[in-house]
Amino acid sequence: MNLTRQRAEEVFDKVLKYSTADETEATVSSTSYALTRFANNAIHQNVAEESSSLSIRLVSEGRMARASTNKFDEASIRQLCENALMLTRLQPPEPLLLPMPGPQTYRSLNRFFNETAQLTPQTRAETVAQVVERAEKDGLTAAGVFSNGASAYGIFNSRGMKAYHEETMSEFSVTMMSDSSSGWAKRTAPYWMELEPQELAERAAQKALGSRDPREVVPGRYTVILEPAAMLDLLGFMIFDFSGLAVHEQRSCLTGRVGQKVFGENINFRDDAFHPLQTGAPFDGEGIPRQRVPIVEKGEVKNLVYSRQTAHKLGMQPTGHGFPLPNEYAEAPLNIVMDGDRSSVDDMIKSIDRGMLVTRFWYIREVDPYKKILTGMTRDGTFWIEDGQVKQGVRNLRFNQSLVDMLGQVEMMSPPQRTAGEESFEMVVPAAKIRDFNFASTTKY
Amino acid sequence: MKEFATWALDTAVARGATYAEVRVLDTRQRYLSTKNGQISQVRESQSLGLGIRVIAGGGWGFASTDMMTHADVDRAAALAVEIALASALTKKHKIHLVPEKKIVDHWAAPCRIDPFSVPTSSCLELMLKIDAELRSVPGVTLAEAAMDFRRVEQLFLSSLGSEIYQLKTQTGTGYVATSFAGTEIQRRSYPNSFGGQYQNKGYELVQELDLVENARRVAEESVALHKADQCPVGEKDIILDSSQLGLQIHESIGHPIELDRVLGTEANFAGMSFLTIDKLGTLKYASDIVNVVADATPAHGPGLGTFAYDDEGVPAQCTPIIKDGLFVGYLSSRETASTVGLKRSSGAMRAESWNRIPLIRMTNVSILPGTWKPEDLIADTDNGIYMETNRSWSIDDRRYNFQFGTEIGWEIRGGKKTRMLKNPSYGGITTDFWNSCDAICGPDYWTLWGTPNCGKGQPMQTMGTGHGASPARFRKVQVGVAYPE
Numbered sequence: 001m002n003l004t005r006q007r008a009e010e011v012f013d014k015v016l017k018y019s020t021a022d023e024t025e026a027t028v029s030s031t032s033y034a035l036t037r038f039a040n041n042a043i044h045q046n047v048a049e050e051s052s053s054l055s056i057r058l059v060s061e062g063r064m065a066r067a068s069t070n071k072f073d074e075a076s077i078r079q080l081c082e083n084a085l086m087l088t089r090l091q092p093p094e095p096l097l098l099p100m101p102g103p104q105t106y107r108s109l110n111r112f113f114n115e116t117a118q119l120t121p122q123t124r125a126e127t128v129a130q131v132v133e134r135a136e137k138d139g140l141t142a143a144g145v146f147s148n149g150a151s152a153y154g155i156f157n158s159r160g161m162k163a164y165h166e167e168t169m170s171e172f173s174v175t176m177m178s179d180s181s182s183g184w185a186k187r188t189a190p191y192w193m194e195l196e197p198q199e200l201a202e203r204a205a206q207k208a209l210g211s212r213d214p215r216e217v218v219p220g221r222y223t224v225i226l227e228p229a230a231m232l233d234l235l236g237f238m239i240f241d242f243s244g245l246a247v248h249e250q251r252s253c254l255t256g257r258v259g260q261k262v263f264g265e266n267i268n269f270r271d272d273a274f275h276p277l278q279t280g281a282p283f284d285g286e287g288i289p290r291q292r293v294p295i296v297e298k299g300e301v302k303n304l305v306y307s308r309q310t311a312h313k314l315g316m317q318p319t320g321h322g323f324p325l326p327n328e329y330a331e332a333p334l335n336i337v338m339d340g341d342r343s344s345v346d347d348m349i350k351s352i353d354r355g356m357l358v359t360r361f362w363y364i365r366e367v368d369p370y371k372k373i374l375t376g377m378t379r380d381g382t383f384w385i386e387d388g389q390v391k392q393g394v395r396n397l398r399f400n401q402s403l404v405d406m407l408g409q410v411e412m413m414s415p416p417q418r419t420a421g422e423e424s425f426e427m428v429v430p431a432a433k434i435r436d437f438n439f440a441s442t443t444k445y
Numbered sequence: 446m447k448e449f450a451t452w453a454l455d456t457a458v459a460r461g462a463t464y465a466e467v468r469v470l471d472t473r474q475r476y477l478s479t480k481n482g483q484i485s486q487v488r489e490s491q492s493l494g495l496g497i498r499v500i501a502g503g504g505w506g507f508a509s510t511d512m513m514t515h516a517d518v519d520r521a522a523a524l525a526v527e528i529a530l531a532s533a534l535t536k537k538h539k540i541h542l543v544p545e546k547k548i549v550d551h552w553a554a555p556c557r558i559d560p561f562s563v564p565t566s567s568c569l570e571l572m573l574k575i576d577a578e579l580r581s582v583p584g585v586t587l588a589e590a591a592m593d594f595r596r597v598e599q600l601f602l603s604s605l606g607s608e609i610y611q612l613k614t615q616t617g618t619g620y621v622a623t624s625f626a627g628t629e630i631q632r633r634s635y636p637n638s639f640g641g642q643y644q645n646k647g648y649e650l651v652q653e654l655d656l657v658e659n660a661r662r663v664a665e666e667s668v669a670l671h672k673a674d675q676c677p678v679g680e681k682d683i684i685l686d687s688s689q690l691g692l693q694i695h696e697s698i699g700h701p702i703e704l705d706r707v708l709g710t711e712a713n714f715a716g717m718s719f720l721t722i723d724k725l726g727t728l729k730y731a732s733d734i735v736n737v738v739a740d741a742t743p744a745h746g747p748g749l750g751t752f753a754y755d756d757e758g759v760p761a762q763c764t765p766i767i768k769d770g771l772f773v774g775y776l777s778s779r780e781t782a783s784t785v786g787l788k789r790s791s792g793a794m795r796a797e798s799w800n801r802i803p804l805i806r807m808t809n810v811s812i813l814p815g816t817w818k819p820e821d822l823i824a825d826t827d828n829g830i831y832m833e834t835n836r837s838w839s840i841d842d843r844r845y846n847f848q849f850g851t852e853i854g855w856e857i858r859g860g861k862k863t864r865m866l867k868n869p870s871y872g873g874i875t876t877d878f879w880n881s882c883d884a885i886c887g888p889d890y891w892t893l894w895g896t897p898n899c900g901k902g903q904p905m906q907t908m909g910t911g912h913g914a915s916p917a918r919f920r921k922v923q924v925g926v927a928y929p930e
Contacts, residue, residue: 033904034528035903036531037710038535039709039710039711039713040708040710041535041537043505043532043534043536044532045802046505046507046529046531046532047528047802047904048508048521048528049800050511050512051494051509051510051800052512053492066488069491070491070492070493083489087487087565090564090566091484092569096483120531122531125534125535128534143712147903173714175712177712182712184713249481249587250623256628326486326488328480328486362716363841367850367870367927367928368927370629370630371628373929375837377846396846400848400926438929440848440926440927440929441846441848442846443874444843444874
């Protein structure tokens with residue numbers, strides 16, 4: 001279904017026609033997506049998808065249920081309303097359930113580009129062919145993806161709330177491999193021309209070539225430079241800790257720490273859906289306008305984020321960070337912008353006597369939820385630094401590192417940039433030089 | 446279903462596809478959860494759509510749609526061919542698929558109690574009873590329970606003439622007690638962490654698990670962990686409970702044997718594998734007592750990797766993976782089997798839904814039971830740790846270096862289970878670890894665990910896999926590795 005605001009509202013009108021609940025909310029969404037995947041210097045997977053969804057939330061006599069379908073005919077919508085209503089009746093009432101919100105005002109955000117929506121499989125394939133040519137020039141093997149897509153969704157409710165957003169997204173990521181090393185680079189953008197696939201391919205190739213014949217390093221604590229993708233994928237593991245409900249329920253690592261200086265003096269981050277390098281809608285999963293929220297200032301946890309329901313429960317104001325109801329986890333900041341500084345990665349390298357540069361991490365998992373110890377591996381370009389110079393590649397290492405401690409050990413930062421990794425959603429983050437980063441073991445390559 | 450599948454197949458072939466396969470899936474899901482005495486989620490969803498994968502001009506193409514009209518299905522089939530022709534721009538080799546026979550069949554997985562027929566109110570009542578039991582233990586700060594039901598109806602048609610209808614019902618349930626005290630969060634889960642137990646069964650799974658009966662013990666353990674000693678650091682013998690061993694198999698055997706990883710097609714995302722082709726039939730993967738199979742056949746049990754045919758229309762098989770410690774088999778597709786010279790696919794191609802292509806995925810990758818009893822195994826261990834229920838897991842992108850943490854452990858001294866240990870962890874190198882296995886418990890202690898959330902591929906696909914395991918012992922393993930000194 002090619003969704004427009006008008007079409008979404010028409011679907012909602014049909015829902016209202018069949019819903020006999022006290023309150024009705026409908027989320028109408030549509031996605032078109034295409035991805036070209038390559039490996040061994042050839043395209044091996046090339047896919048396209050069109051999908052749409054209607055998800056309704058009904059409230060009847062203080063009971064709430066959600067039901068979804070991808071069928072939009074009258075009979076299916078009527079059945080959907082009946083199913084959802086039946087689900088509400090089979091449960092006890094929720095005493096804290098709020099009435100649905102009324103009409104809201106949203107800031108305008110233009111994140112839709114026709115050039116991205118209309119990118120063809122031929123253009124993706126031709127781009128991949130150029131990247132393969134770059135790989136073959138140095139005897140490297142390339143693997144990666146080039147994708148583009150467009151999505152639209154609207155949230156409407158029977159109290160008159162109408163929220164609608166559409167955007168495009170594109171991604172290029174590439175891994176270049178030699179017989180003993182690899183390098184990686186990735187970028188995402190609403191406007192695909194900003195991806196610069198050839199520049200990413202060159203960067204990945206240089207990392208692969210520069211880390212050939214890696215040497216083994218004895219595990220221990222080292223000064224490291226984490227490139228933005230490595231920083232991002234670690235920080236992503238703390239996002240849910242900034243939820244007001246998570247702290248209230250004592251499942252956050254910030255339980256008992258709000259208002260305290262938890263991180264270093266140089267650590268500042270905020271949630272800002274309106275930042276020019278950010279993506280997403282100007283409203284949350286319940287249709288509440290997103291607000292800019294300063295979360296950490298000079299290392300102190302200043303604010304948390306709150307959904308409407310959590311805010312009501314805790315006597316706070318909603319910040320526009322709620323997930324669609326019903327859900328267990330209430331809210332999270334999904335548009336993180338971390339302040340950086342003026343140093344370049346080269347400046348950081350020059351300042352290190354003995355240390356390492358990390359391109360990205362892999363398979364990060366939480367070891368300890370309160371100390372916020374994370375484990376994971378380095379991947380696709382880890383380098384030994386000595387006497388202010390990058391010397392050679394090193395075999396990949398496993399880390400066990402408290403994220404809370406790490407954010408107290410940041411010595412230098414680059415300006416922040418829009419960053420894409422593989423273990424977290426995109427954020428605006430800097431590269432950072434960090435002392436005493438703990439590596440626990442090595443692997444065989 | 447059949448009308449649109451046939452329509453898509455005909456269009457693709459008419460537009461030049463030399464091979465085409467169509468999957469139409471109709472999926473219904475119901476998810477219920479409770480938290481601290483309140484209902485968290487009551488939601489239900491249904492999704493119907495069609496995906497078509499083709500070879501045209503020597504390249505692969507795939508397109509999908511959920512608009513079930515002749516015009517939209519036509520458009521998707523034509524797009525799949527167009528995409529395949531674009532793929533051919535970079536082709537290096539001719540695509541070759543190992544032969545497979547035409548199959549016309551109908552299969553439904555056993556399901557004794559349709560979970561969608563069980564009143565939601567009964568499910569919620571049971572979960573709230575568990576919740577109350579968990580919170581009756583002082584010190585429990587969060588109680589969470591969930592039930593997850595799914596029914597997948599699938600029609601597969603291919604240009605070989607195959608027409609396969611399969612119906613599967615999946616049930617999952619579990620709960621967790623969380624206790625925060627001082628500067629520490631401890632959790633205990635039942636019957637497993639990260640969602641509980643999942644199988645291809647109906648509501649009978651919920652009835653078999655003694656959920657209420659175990660709630661108090663689990664809650665008490667979550668609180669008691671605060672006062673337990675920290676897991677020591679050093680070299681110890683460890684005994685893993687069957688659920689943790691199931692995940693150990695998943696990460697350090699199941700993923701490395703995926704032939705697409707071995708051949709490099711997951712290099713940019715999920716990673717590769719240390720199990721290069723030269724290791725087939727030559728690598729001593731594990732000790733002599735270790736036998737592992739990838740078994741998708743219903744005879745293996747109601748695992749999340751059980752089916753009658755994979756998503757290329759290949760019949761379910763039991764593939765030996767490790768025989769008496771020797772590495773002997775991969776998980777493969779029709780294309781990768783051809784690439785490495787195998788005569789037949791192992792039948793491991795699986796797609797998450799109608800909008801995803803099939804990838805090589807684990808089926809039920811299980812360790813075959815040994816002969817030990819758990820009490821004898823503990824009595825036979827002088828200085829070790831018994832570790833139970835996964836808390837964290839991580840492994841490198843070629844599957845050598847792994848590290849796991851569990852929710853709880855007990856020290857074993859002089860053949861006796863002694864003090865409780867908190868924050869247990871262990872790590873090592875895959876083949877060293879499996880070669881240190883010297884005891885596996887018998888069939889009475891073997892459970893077919895479900896991992897409902899295995900991620901792979903771009904765009905990401907989540908797949909359910911099965912892992913049968915019984916408790917087993919590993920000698921001289923590095924423990925306590927996850928906590929920096």
